[in-house]
Amino acid sequence: MTAFSQWMADIQQRTESALDRALPAADIAPARLHEAMRYAVLGGGKRVRPLLVHAGGQLSGAEPERLDRVSCALEMIHAYSLVHDDMPCMDDDVLRRGKPTVHVQFDEKAGDAAPSPDDTTATAEAQPADGKGEGGAGAKAGKSTGPTLSELWAASGRVQYDVIRGERNFIIGRTTHAWTHDDERYSMETVIETAGLVGLVKPFKMIQRSEGRLGPRGLQPDKFTVERDGQLKERADFDWSSAKVVLIAGERRREFSIAEGDQDVLSLMHHLALQPEGPLRAELLVVTGKSAVRSVIENLGLEELEVPAGKVSAYHLGSTGHRGELKIDIWLARDYANLPVRLKITDKNGDVLDQVATGVDLGARKAE
Numbered sequence: 417m418t419a420f421s422q423w424m425a426d427i428q429q430r431t432e433s434a435l436d437r438a439l440p441a442a443d444i445a446p447a448r449l450h451e452a453m454r455y456a457v458l459g460g461g462k463r464v465r466p467l468l469v470h471a472g473g474q475l476s477g478a479e480p481e482r483l484d485r486v487s488c489a490l491e492m493i494h495a496y497s498l499v500h501d502d503m504p505c506m507d508d509d510v511l512r513r514g515k516p517t518v519h520v521q522f523d524e525k526a527g528d529a530a531p532s533p534d535d536t537t538a539t540a541e542a543q544p545a546d547g548k549g550e551g552g553a554g555a556k557a558g559k560s561t562g563p564t565l566s567e568l569w570a571a572s573g574r575v576q577y578d579v580i581r582g583e584r585n586f587i588i589g590r591t592t593h594a595w596t597h598d599d600e601r602y603s604m605e606t607v608i609e610t611a612g613l614v615g616l617v618k619p620f621k622m623i624q625r626s627e628g629r630l631g632p633r634g635l636q637p638d639k640f641t642v643e644r645d646g647q648l649k650e651r652a653d654f655d656w657s658s659a660k661v662v663l664i665a666g667e668r669r670r671e672f673s674i675a676e677g678d679q680d681v682l683s684l685m686h687h688l689a690l691q692p693e694g695p696l697r698a699e700l701l702v703v704t705g706k707s708a709v710r711s712v713i714e715n716l717g718l719e720e721l722e723v724p725a726g727k728v729s730a731y732h733l734g735s736t737g738h739r740g741e742l743k744i745d746i747w748l749a750r751d752y753a754n755l756p757v758r759l760k761i762t763d764k765n766g767d768v769l770d771q772v773a774t775g776v777d778l779g780a781r782k783a784e
Contacts, residue, residue: 424467431466432458434484435491452522457495460515465490511570511778516753569630569690570778572596575755577771578724579608587612589620591771593756595686602635603627604682621645626682628654633676635687640680642705650705652680665706672708674701685746688713688733689754711735711744721747723757725773730757752776 435457442451466487473483502509502517509517579589589611595604606624622644628637642650650665654674663670678701679687698713716732730747747758757773
């Protein structure tokens, strides 16, 4: 590391510590606003403005403590401008520095108030003294100030995975998952292909597709299909008016009852991800072209996870459906708007099929 690089690192760390001291603690009322302010300001950014402040100050012999105060003021104003720029009424971005934006992680009210250059004004707007404003104790029951599903979910995107067999990291294939939506309807596709030596010896390609609607409480699939080597092999048709799903695989046709929240195996991951407070426990029917199995999905907590796409903080979800014959683990990365960065399937014999993300690309946001 050069002397200049070391100087930059020292100023960046010094500024981070100064900002941490300057901001209100997250457990001081109004706690949610203060948590949002700290989320927006701390833990990211190149700190270019503080670097320039300290560089100029050192030339003129200024005291470092005075430079810290100027640096913090500039960084807070900068963070404030970024928070507002990301709001749905502006650029409508869902990611900032690899993390969900403030209005996605919290809600639009927090995004509109934090971190204001005048903290007193921001606090008064977010929680009036009489408790009767929109954010106070007197708010009308059932009124939601949080983001809609379409605001939580990027309008398009793609995740690429390595497919690994067993515990020795033997890569047997590649998976690409992509989706689009227009606020009302969605379409998604997963392409799975063998790769490397396995691809030469036993070439294989499977395409799963799901399409449906964005309902008020999550995704509502209409159709799910599976193609293998260019041939349609399985399909599931959802009829929500009659609360039935029809599964067709070859000559076999079966019918199952469905309820709100039930998903196909492809839409499931996004449906679980579209919960602002993080995925919670869910009991639902998971549909493939061949089966429909009632599964219980548990949130096992946040974990730090290292995948080829990077180190992430992820919700670990576990399911032991499929009559106990399969154990399914899914990791949804908070750093990537709760997108799935790892999927692990363990069968009753202990054999493991693992998919780990090698790249995440969030495409264009919804049009203004």
